[in-house]
Every structure is written in C-alpha cells, then in structure tokens.
Amino acid sequence: MAVAATISGVRERPTERRDAWWAAPLTVVVAFTAFVVYAAWAGTRTAGYYYEPYLSPFFSPCIAANCEVLTFGAPIIGPWFTLAPAMWIVGFPLVFRATCYYFRRTYYRSYFLAPPACAVPDARGSYSGETRFPFILQNIHRYTWYVAVAIFFVLAWDALLSFRFPGGWGIGLGSLILTAEAVFIGLYTFSCHSCRALCGGWLDSFHGRPLWYRLWMAVSRLNVRHGTYFWISLTLVVVADGYIRLLSYGVIADPRIVFGP
Amino acid sequence: MGSVTMRIFRGDATGGELVPYTVETDPGMVVLDVVHRVQATRQPDLAVRWNCKAGKCGSCGAEVNGRPRLMCMTRMDTFAPGEEITVTPLKTFPVIRDLVTDVSFNYEVAKTIPAFRPKAPEADGTRRMYQQDVDRVQEFHKCIECFLCQDVCHVIRDHEENKKAFAGPRYFVRIAALEMHPLDTNDRIELARLKHGLGFCNITKCCTEVCPEGIHITDNAIIPLKERAVTRMYDPIAWALRRVRGEPAGTPPDPDRPAT
Structure with missing residues (x-):
C-alpha cells in the first residue's frame, strides 16, 4: 500500500472540536469506577448478601460451604474456604463485561484514551489494537458468553425463588428488583454480538433456514440496545445487592404481600 | 441575511494556516455554500473538491469544527449565531492544497x-x-x-x-x-x-x-x-x-x- 505522510503545522493541533467531547468519557470513568469500588467492597463481604428469600447477584450461584444459602443444595467448594463466596463467581460476569464489544468501545475511550473521542488524538504514541497481548485476549468473549448464559439461568432461578417466602408465595419489593435485574441481565446477555454471530450470523445465506433467520433477526433487534442493557443491568445488580444488604443489616424493611402456602 | 466568520485551512504539503474569512450568508446555506462564497468573493484560488452537493458523491469531505463531515450536508443553521466555524482538510490524508487531500x-x-x-x-x-x-x-x-x-x-x-x-x-x-x-x-x-x-x-x-x-x-x-x-x-x-x-x-x- 502506498503510504504518504500528512503535513505538519496547523493540522497537528490536538483537535479543533469545541464541543464537550470529554463529557462522555468522564461520565463513564466516574460511573464505572464507582461500580468497581462498590463491587470490590460488596464482593469481599462474608455476610449480608442473603435475606430470605433474596440472594445478592454478586454471590449467585453461591457454591462455597460458607454460603448463607447454597444454590445447588450442596457445596462445590469445601469448608477450607473462609473468604467471601462471591470470589468464586464475580470474575465470570466481570470478564464477560470486560470483553464485551460495547464496553470495549467505552473503556478504550474512557480509560485508555484510544481515542478519548472521535477526531481527538490518542493519548499514546504507538498503537497495536487487539493484535497483541493483552488485548488479543478480547477474543475470549465467545467463551465468556457461554458462561454468562449459564449465570443468567441461575439468576432467573433466583428471581423465581424470590417470590417464595417463609410463609408462602408472595411478592416483595426485593422480588421485583431481582426479577428486573434477571430480565435485564438476560437482555444484555442475549443482545451480545457473539450471540448474534452464533444465532445465524455465521451463515452466508438464510435461504431454507427460516428458524436461523428469525433467531438472527430477533437477536439483531436486541443488539441495537446492547449498550443500554449493559448499563441498566449493571445498575440493577448494584441496586439488588444494596437493597438486600440494607434488609440484612436491618436498616429497612421489605414491603411484601404474602398470599400463603 | 447575516454573516459568518469561517476559518479555512490555506496551505499545501509544506504547511499552512487557518485564515479567517467573513462573508454574508443566506437562509438554507450549507458549509460548502459558504466556502464557495469565499471562493467567489474573496479567494478565487481556494481549492475545494466537490461535485453533487447532495451528499451522494462523497467528494466534499472535510473537518468542520474538528468533526469529519460532508460540507454539502452540514447546514449553517446548526451552528449558533455568530459562532466562528473552522474548516480543515481530512487529517488522515496528505494535503494537496487547501481543503483538497490525496486519498x-x-x-x-x-x-x-x-x-x-x-x-x-x-x-x-x-x-x-x-x-x-x-x-x-x-x-x-x-x-x-x-x-x-x-x-x-x-x-x-x-x-x-x-x-x-x-x-x-x-x-x-x-x-x-x-x-x-x-x-x-x-x-x-x-x-x-x-x-x-x-x-x-x-x-x-x-x-x-x-x-x-x-x-x-x-x-x-x-x-x-x-x-x-x-x-x-x-x-x-x-x-x-x-x-x-x-x-x-x-x-x-x-x-x-x-x-x-
């Protein structure tokens, strides 16, 4: 390919943009850093994540012997483990989100300033994108999606169990929060670009494959709002965990209607 | 009828500068119209590539206030009254002259x-x-x-x-x-x-x-x-x-x- 150098002078000035291009990356840094700080705090707690029948999504599935409630009935991790049970789980959704195509766009702009905004120069002098370690590992997103689907079904089960109170079936504010959280986790998981590729995107022709075509169209429609689902589901995870902690610490009471057994 | 000050890159492969031009504007104008007015009334040697003026030929790409745009599709009424507008050539490609780049x-x-x-x-x-x-x-x-x-x-x-x-x-x-x-x-x-x-x-x-x-x-x-x-x-x-x-x-x- 022929390569010609651009000229120096006026055109080398950082940017001629005069709008608030810095506002979006700054907002992301503030919002996501706040999430990371909260998640790091909540994920290292050994109590306060379960208030019957609500289990915090940071801790689900709860698989260690020291869990306040065991998702699968029996522990997978033995009693030798005494730290926060979330440590076994929280990494999977974290890596799923970290390798998410939508979020890559967002944090490359906000944290790596590569670039901070369109037509605003990169902060670094050299750039190799996702061709080398560590960023070539972004290609594991497909693997993490498989795990994310499994975690979604666990969270959906948690949402269902959140309607089963000690006195019988009912509806509490926590039930609604956990249900909304599971729904938006599902929307985020199934609007994923990897999901779109797997659900028919790999085909060159849909002719004679009407189910693949419908599936691909459905995921494509969801995919348009993938970024929105990312932020709503992330927020609801924090809201659900925070709500359960406030109940657990006795700060608030759960408004609920129980219909009986 | 109003007026606008547009800073346009003037130069070539060796370098250049932003030159301010103040010209009159009419309702409905786009950035390319203003550039043409500068060319017609102030600087006949101003180099600009254009063709269809309908957003379909892709010729009049430039950076308007730092954002890559088609000049023919960037309406002047999208800018605040009195706002100074900067027009520079596409940064990624070498300048031939003024707003024309070698693509x-x-x-x-x-x-x-x-x-x-x-x-x-x-x-x-x-x-x-x-x-x-x-x-x-x-x-x-x-x-x-x-x-x-x-x-x-x-x-x-x-x-x-x-x-x-x-x-x-x-x-x-x-x-x-x-x-x-x-x-x-x-x-x-x-x-x-x-x-x-x-x-x-x-x-x-x-x-x-x-x-x-x-x-x-x-x-x-x-x-x-x-x-x-x-x-x-x-x-x-x-x-x-x-x-x-x-x-x-x-x-x-x-x-x-x-x-x-």
Missing part, C-alpha cells in the same frame, strides 16, 4: 481486496440470491466512498505507520459485503485478519458515528468479521465441531493465493 491510500487498499468470485451457476444456468440475503448486505452497498470513516479512524489517523497494515473501516465494509455474500466463494476472513489488520480495530465506533449514509459499520461489518475470525481461530466448540465433521482444524487458507 489515493484508499484506492491502493481497494486493489488488495480480491474481487467477487461467484459459485457455479445452478442447473438452469442462473445464479439465485434470496431477498433476506440481499437485505443483509444491501446496507454495505450504500457506501459513497467519502472516506470520512477512514479519516476518523484513529488507527491510521493518529498512527501513520499503521497504514501499512490496516485497511480501514471502509474496506471492512467491502470485505463484509463479499464475505456475507451467498454466492461469493473467496475466503475473506484470513485476508481480513492477516493482511488487512482486522485486529487493529478496537471498535470505538467513530466510523459509524461519521458515516453520512448511516451504515452500521462496526456492528454489522467489523464485529461480524471479528466473530467469524474468532470462530475460525479461537472458539473451542467450533474447533471440536470441525474435528467431529472431519474438517481441517484451524488450517487457514493461504491469504496470498491469487484471487480471481
């Missing part, structure tokens, strides 16, 4: 993409393409080759050295149109990955933001290509399925093979 980089990249190689005709001597398959690739054919996506892509905009290894978003749209074409038989994935630098793209979506045709370049072209590369190179389940079916596991076709 031949793009034509050189285009030559490296193997042409459409259709399947053999069906028994009745025809080749058929079905509507749902047309619908998927139709979007890619809206490209007017204005090269705003190439201009805004930081991979080559801020890193000149990457032009040797990275084709740019416009050509991933071209590759995607061919790769997803049900009748094309060329393998595009290895070429996109190894020769056209698919891995350089970090999906910051600026190409999509500036596309005057509204093509979803990142979501519908680049990411599906990346996902096909993942299936080929990294997915354990796809690898296992290929082994079960007895297909060659992870043996990529030679990207240097001659295209027909």
Whole structure:
C-alpha cells in the first residue's frame, strides 16, 4: 500500500472540536469506577448478601460451604474456604463485561484514551489494537458468553425463588428488583454480538433456514440496545445487592404481600 | 441575511494556516455554500473538491469544527449565531492544497481486496440470491466512498505507520459485503485478519458515528468479521465441531493465493 505522510503545522493541533467531547468519557470513568469500588467492597463481604428469600447477584450461584444459602443444595467448594463466596463467581460476569464489544468501545475511550473521542488524538504514541497481548485476549468473549448464559439461568432461578417466602408465595419489593435485574441481565446477555454471530450470523445465506433467520433477526433487534442493557443491568445488580444488604443489616424493611402456602 | 466568520485551512504539503474569512450568508446555506462564497468573493484560488452537493458523491469531505463531515450536508443553521466555524482538510490524508487531500491510500487498499468470485451457476444456468440475503448486505452497498470513516479512524489517523497494515473501516465494509455474500466463494476472513489488520480495530465506533449514509459499520461489518475470525481461530466448540465433521482444524487458507 502506498503510504504518504500528512503535513505538519496547523493540522497537528490536538483537535479543533469545541464541543464537550470529554463529557462522555468522564461520565463513564466516574460511573464505572464507582461500580468497581462498590463491587470490590460488596464482593469481599462474608455476610449480608442473603435475606430470605433474596440472594445478592454478586454471590449467585453461591457454591462455597460458607454460603448463607447454597444454590445447588450442596457445596462445590469445601469448608477450607473462609473468604467471601462471591470470589468464586464475580470474575465470570466481570470478564464477560470486560470483553464485551460495547464496553470495549467505552473503556478504550474512557480509560485508555484510544481515542478519548472521535477526531481527538490518542493519548499514546504507538498503537497495536487487539493484535497483541493483552488485548488479543478480547477474543475470549465467545467463551465468556457461554458462561454468562449459564449465570443468567441461575439468576432467573433466583428471581423465581424470590417470590417464595417463609410463609408462602408472595411478592416483595426485593422480588421485583431481582426479577428486573434477571430480565435485564438476560437482555444484555442475549443482545451480545457473539450471540448474534452464533444465532445465524455465521451463515452466508438464510435461504431454507427460516428458524436461523428469525433467531438472527430477533437477536439483531436486541443488539441495537446492547449498550443500554449493559448499563441498566449493571445498575440493577448494584441496586439488588444494596437493597438486600440494607434488609440484612436491618436498616429497612421489605414491603411484601404474602398470599400463603 | 447575516454573516459568518469561517476559518479555512490555506496551505499545501509544506504547511499552512487557518485564515479567517467573513462573508454574508443566506437562509438554507450549507458549509460548502459558504466556502464557495469565499471562493467567489474573496479567494478565487481556494481549492475545494466537490461535485453533487447532495451528499451522494462523497467528494466534499472535510473537518468542520474538528468533526469529519460532508460540507454539502452540514447546514449553517446548526451552528449558533455568530459562532466562528473552522474548516480543515481530512487529517488522515496528505494535503494537496487547501481543503483538497490525496486519498489515493484508499484506492491502493481497494486493489488488495480480491474481487467477487461467484459459485457455479445452478442447473438452469442462473445464479439465485434470496431477498433476506440481499437485505443483509444491501446496507454495505450504500457506501459513497467519502472516506470520512477512514479519516476518523484513529488507527491510521493518529498512527501513520499503521497504514501499512490496516485497511480501514471502509474496506471492512467491502470485505463484509463479499464475505456475507451467498454466492461469493473467496475466503475473506484470513485476508481480513492477516493482511488487512482486522485486529487493529478496537471498535470505538467513530466510523459509524461519521458515516453520512448511516451504515452500521462496526456492528454489522467489523464485529461480524471479528466473530467469524474468532470462530475460525479461537472458539473451542467450533474447533471440536470441525474435528467431529472431519474438517481441517484451524488450517487457514493461504491469504496470498491469487484471487480471481
């Protein structure tokens, strides 16, 4: 390919943009850093994540012997483990989100300033994108999606169990929060670009494959709002965990209607 | 009738400066109209490339207040009254003069993409393409080759050295149109990955933001290509399925093979 150098002078000035291009990356840094700080705090707690029948999504599935409630009935991790049970789980959704195509766009702009905004120069002098370690590992997103689907079904089960109170079936504010959280986790998981590729995107022709075509169209429609689902589901995870902690610490009471057994 | 001060880049490959021009404006004007008025009334030697004035030829790309735009599609009433407007040439390409750049980089990249190689005709001597398959690739054919996506892509905009290894978003749209074409038989994935630098793209979506045709370049072209590369190179389940079916596991076709 022929390569010609651009000229120096006026055109080398950082940017001629005069709008608030810095506002979006700054907002992301503030919002996501706040999430990371909260998640790091909540994920290292050994109590306060379960208030019957609500289990915090940071801790689900709860698989260690020291869990306040065991998702699968029996522990997978033995009693030798005494730290926060979330440590076994929280990494999977974290890596799923970290390798998410939508979020890559967002944090490359906000944290790596590569670039901070369109037509605003990169902060670094050299750039190799996702061709080398560590960023070539972004290609594991497909693997993490498989795990994310499994975690979604666990969270959906948690949402269902959140309607089963000690006195019988009912509806509490926590039930609604956990249900909304599971729904938006599902929307985020199934609007994923990897999901779109797997659900028919790999085909060159849909002719004679009407189910693949419908599936691909459905995921494509969801995919348009993938970024929105990312932020709503992330927020609801924090809201659900925070709500359960406030109940657990006795700060608030759960408004609920129980219909009986 | 009002007036506007427009700072326009004047210079060539050796350097230049922003020169302010104050001219009268009329209702309904676009940035290209103002540039033409400067040319007609103040600077007859001002170089600007344009053709259709309808957003379809892709000739009048420039950076208006730092953002890649088609000048003919940027209405003056979108700016605040009295706002000074800066117009500079596309930064990614070498300046020839004033607002005209040398975009031949793009034509050189285009030559490296193997042409459409259709399947053999069906028994009745025809080749058929079905509507749902047309619908998927139709979007890619809206490209007017204005090269705003190439201009805004930081991979080559801020890193000149990457032009040797990275084709740019416009050509991933071209590759995607061919790769997803049900009748094309060329393998595009290895070429996109190894020769056209698919891995350089970090999906910051600026190409999509500036596309005057509204093509979803990142979501519908680049990411599906990346996902096909993942299936080929990294997915354990796809690898296992290929082994079960007895297909060659992870043996990529030679990207240097001659295209027909």
